[in-house]
Amino acid sequence: MSTPSQMVRESADFLRSRLNAQPDLALVLGSGLGDLANEIENPVYIPYQEVPHFPVSTAPGHAGRFVFGRLSGRMVLCMQGRFHYYEGHDMAAIALPVRVIKALGCRALVLTNAAGGVNWDFSVGDFMLITDHINFMGANPLRGENDEAIGPRFCDMTHVYAPEFQQAARQVAAEQGIPLREGVYLGYMGPSFETPAEIRAFRTLGADAVGMSTVPEAIAASHCGLPVLGVSLITNMAAGMAGKRLSGEEVIEIANRRGPVFQAFIRQVVGALPL
Numbered sequence: 001m002s003t004p005s006q007m008v009r010e011s012a013d014f015l016r017s018r019l020n021a022q023p024d025l026a027l028v029l030g031s032g033l034g035d036l037a038n039e040i041e042n043p044v045y046i047p048y049q050e051v052p053h054f055p056v057s058t059a060p061g062h063a064g065r066f067v068f069g070r071l072s073g074r075m076v077l078c079m080q081g082r083f084h085y086y087e088g089h090d091m092a093a094i095a096l097p098v099r100v101i102k103a104l105g106c107r108a109l110v111l112t113n114a115a116g117g118v119n120w121d122f123s124v125g126d127f128m129l130i131t132d133h134i135n136f137m138g139a140n141p142l143r144g145e146n147d148e149a150i151g152p153r154f155c156d157m158t159h160v161y162a163p164e165f166q167q168a169a170r171q172v173a174a175e176q177g178i179p180l181r182e183g184v185y186l187g188y189m190g191p192s193f194e195t196p197a198e199i200r201a202f203r204t205l206g207a208d209a210v211g212m213s214t215v216p217e218a219i220a221a222s223h224c225g226l227p228v229l230g231v232s233l234i235t236n237m238a239a240g241m242a243g244k245r246l247s248g249e250e251v252i253e254i255a256n257r258r259g260p261v262f263q264a265f266i267r268q269v270v271g272a273l274p275l
């Protein structure tokens with residue numbers, strides 16, 4: 001059995017053999033947000049199924065490949081499609097790409113997602129800068145034997161979402177006249193949406209948005225010392241808030257509709273992050 005750090009090394013060695021330059025940062029594109037990868041100059045495509053130890057992504061609206069190339073003057077390794085806990089992947093499989101990204105020398109991880117708005121002040125289509133998270137997934141990617149070659153047993157989570165990256169995102173939003181909400185993202189296991197009672201409980205707990213990704217990746221990134229920027233696109237108001245039922249199709253539809261503006265924002269932020 002390979003240790004986690006051996007698996008990371010094998011995956012990273014493979015990717016390095018396929019990349020023609022050193023990546024500066026990595027970007028994970030959430031549901032319906034994958035089109036940003038199409039703006040990468042001179043793209044190199046690497047399907048996840050070719051990468052040693054990688055699982056295969058099954059979520060709708062997710063392509064399942066790395067796209068590498070230049071974006072906003074930076075060499076970006078983009079994950080067009082991510083692995084979710086609700087797909088049945090174990091947490092280690094979700095942590096692996098993050099660790100590989102760190103091993104490849106990336107100095108930032110930009111996590112994007114579609115999320116439900118929990119804060120009553122939010123509206124569908126809003127962008128939310130993630131300032132912190134609540135792990136409500138009932139699992140942690142660091143559970144089990146710790147591989148000290150990757151990070152410490154007990155991992156500090158005080159500044160998962162790097163304050164200097166948050167500041168850069170705020171500045172881009174202000175310059176571009178893009179309203180940017182801020183708040184706490186609560187990670188829910190899914191794949192069922194939440195009940196209205198759960199949403200009321202999550203609001204009381206301090207959540208502003210809820211989604212089914214991002215938290216495991218952010219924990220893995222903290223563990224291996226990779227600073228994170230997180231941005232949510234609010235694709236719907238959470239269960240019980242809008243007087244209608246929720247559907248995955250609506251999430252994808254709104255993500256696609258707001259995608260171009262969201263992608264333009266993220267592209268600017270990629271160029272502005274202090275690395």
Ligand code: HPA
Nearest residue numbers: 114115116210211212238
């Ligand atoms: N809940 C959980 N995940 C989501 C939602 C939601 O309302 N919208 C988009 N992803």
